[in-house]
Amino acid sequence: MKAEEVIAHKEDKEFILKAVKENGKFLDLASKELQDDKEVVMTALEQDAEALEFASERLKNDKEVIIKGVKRAPWTVCYASEELKADKEIILESCKTYGQALYYASKELREDREVVKEAVKNKGIIIKYASEELRKDKELATIAVKQNKQAYHFIAHELQQDEEIKALL
Secondary structure, three states: OOHHHHHHOOOOHHHHHHHHHHOHHHHHHOOHHHHOOHHHHHHHHHHOHHHHHHOOOOHHHOHHHHHHHHHHOHHHHHHOOOOHHHOHHHHHHHHOOOOOHHHHOOHHHHOOHHHHHHHHHHOHHHHHHOOOOHHHOHHHHHHHHHHOHHHHHHOOHHHHOOHHHHOOO
């Protein structure tokens, strides 16, 4: 299927459903109405989670849609609405395999020890986006520095003086 065909049929739901089954990113060429159709968007995400970029703002605020995207491509959490970037379940799911998700998390979730721990386990340097309080947490600092020695520069000053943490460098 070619992009020109998709553009020519951008209002035709059945055609667009076939198109996004073949290539999820064809969602970008669908009409605004179909980019706001949950069935079309979920079908696109099934084929390519990166299609989340082209979903309507309303659907970027739909937890089911965002979870589907994040489970298949954790970095797509960046497309979630601000409200869903404050949803612990979504951010935690993303952080399990994509520590950088902490960057997109709400201030409250950057203060959540469980979320920060998941994030630094696979991307130590991301501790720089944790709350100041959690950057003072020795266990989190240890995990972060073990994962990436550069994380040392982002942990609390008093932990930088800690002999056990220095030994990890």
